[in-house]
Amino acid sequence: MPVIRNTDARRTSTPNAAMITYASPTQGGATAALWHVAMDPGAKGPYHAFDAEQIWTVLSGAFVVELDGERLTVGTGDTLVAPADAPRRVYADADAGFTAIVTAPAGALAYNPNDVTPPDACGLAPRDAARIAPPWMV
Numbered sequence: 001m002p003v004i005r006n007t008d009a010r011r012t013s014t015p016n017a018a019m020i021t022y023a024s025p026t027q028g029g030a031t032a033a034l035w036h037v038a039m040d041p042g043a044k045g046p047y048h049a050f051d052a053e054q055i056w057t058v059l060s061g062a063f064v065v066e067l068d069g070e071r072l073t074v075g076t077g078d079t080l081v082a083p084a085d086a087p088r089r090v091y092a093d094a095d096a097g098f099t100a101i102v103t104a105p106a107g108a109l110a111y112n113p114n115d116v117t118p119p120d121a122c123g124l125a126p127r128d129a130a131r132i133a134p135p136w137m138v
Contacts, residue, residue: 004028012136014122016045019136025106026138032106033137038099039063039092046121047089051131052108056080061098064091087113110134 010021017039023030037056039045062075068086082088092098109131112118117127126132 002028010136012124012134014124016043016122019134021136024136024138030106032103033108034101034103035136036099037102039090039097041092041097042094043092043097045090046125047087047113047118048110048125049085049087049113050082050104050108050110052084052105054082054102054104054108056082056100056102059099059101061096062093063098063100064093065089066091104137106137107133108137 004023004027008027010024010027012019012021017037019038020036021027022034022036024033024035025031036059056074057079058074058076060076062073065072065074065080065082066087066089067080067082068088072080074080110133111126111131112128115129117125121127124134
């Protein structure tokens, strides 16, 4: 279907963030995934990597990302290009949190860079050496 209505967008929540899938292979038959992510002030995501590039554009607020050993601040209007296989962890701004639009190729898989499940990983996270497609990307 070429138009995905807002009422049909798929919503997924984790302890760290809320995602709204706008388009994906199972949401409109897209060849890329496009989703909105919102993180509350002070929230942090898990340490992980993806086997494909992701592009993030911040709509409001800001975050710090530890990306492949580099610490970067990304704010409203900024775009982050996260390379494939670059380990990362996102920290939402302590006062504002953030919202962003993110895209990645369909079929991109998340994984633990050291093949070890972080102790703070939620139930949707990959386990040890497993690679998974997060529900907001399928």
